[in-house]
Amino acid sequence: DQQVKQNSPSLSVQEGRISILNCDYTNSMFDYFLWYKKYPAEGPTFLISISSIKDKNEDGRFTVFLNKSAKHLSLHIVPSQPGDSAVYFCAARPNNNAGNMLTFGGGTRLMVKP
Amino acid sequence: EPEVTQTPSHQVTQMGQEVILRCVPISNHLYFYWYRQILGQKVEFLVSFYNNEISEKSEIFDDQFSVERPDGSNFTLKIRSTKLEDSAMYFCASSEALAGLKPQHFGDGTRLSIL
Numbered sequence: 272d273q274q275v276k277q278n279s280p281s282l283s284v285q286e287g288r289i290s291i292l293n294c295d296y297t298n299s300m301f302d303y304f305l306w307y308k309k310y311p312a313e314g315p316t317f318l319i320s321i322s323s324i325k326d327k328n329e330d331g332r333f334t335v336f337l338n339k340s341a342k343h344l345s346l347h348i349v350p351s352q353p354g355d356s357a358v359y360f361c362a363a364r365p366n367n368n369a370g371n372m373l374t375f376g377g378g379t380r381l382m383v384k385p
Numbered sequence: 386e387p388e389v390t391q392t393p394s395h396q397v398t399q400m401g402q403e404v405i406l407r408c409v410p411i412s413n414h415l416y417f418y419w420y421r422q423i424l425g426q427k428v429e430f431l432v433s434f435y436n437n438e439i440s441e442k443s444e445i446f447d448d449q450f451s452v453e454r455p456d457g458s459n460f461t462l463k464i465r466s467t468k469l470e471d472s473a474m475y476f477c478a479s480s481e482a483l484a485g486l487k488p489q490h491f492g493d494g495t496r497l498s499i500l
Contacts, residue, residue: 305489312493313494314478314492316491316492318492334424360428370433370442371489373420373489374432374442375427375429377427378427
């Protein structure tokens with residue numbers, strides 16, 4: 272299932288700088304997008320989401336951008352902190368989905384160096 | 386902050402045996418889900434559950450799988466006759482009633498190892 276793809280398996284960033292994580296999707300029926308953070312031995316933790324009627328949503332250090340025409344979303348973390356080091360998953364849900372099924376990308380491992 | 390809790394954290398079972406994975410969703414949530422992640426692969430949707438019935442299920446969720454909400458707090462996933470390929474992390478999740486634009490919140494998972 273390649274409907275949601277995160278092409279960068281890993282990303283290394285210096286503390287204080289911006290982290291940009293990218294996600295591409297192919298299903299034009301997706302209308303709700305989420306980012307989750309996952310530490311080892313824990314479940315995915317919800318970070319931020321965006322509806323397809325918006326192109327930007329911000330929550331503190333986290334901002335998600337959605338480009339519907341490009342079927343691309345990104346998560347910006349500014350400033351990055353060592354505690355942000357984790358695996359980040361994007362997920363998407365189609366608007367015809369009564370069951371609220373989420374389709375996940377493969378994840379990007381972010382390493383923030385002190 | 387309320388959270389989804391899953392037990393056990395690790396389950397080891399012989400192939401062919403039945404296994405039940407347990408979850409306690411967040412108390413005011415009404416939508417419940419199971420996902421799994423095989424080692425090195427993506428998180429995959431299994432099933433969603435609302436109002437005491439399955440809302441949607443994936444192709445993975447075949448006749449060997451079943452879900453139940455036996456009481457007001459627990460949500461279980463049963464695998465009747467486990468196979469080696471069922472070895473994975475199983476995540477339970479829940480979301481609020483108006484699930485349209487409400488995120489799913491995940492538990493820490495149960496690692497299922499089939500021998």
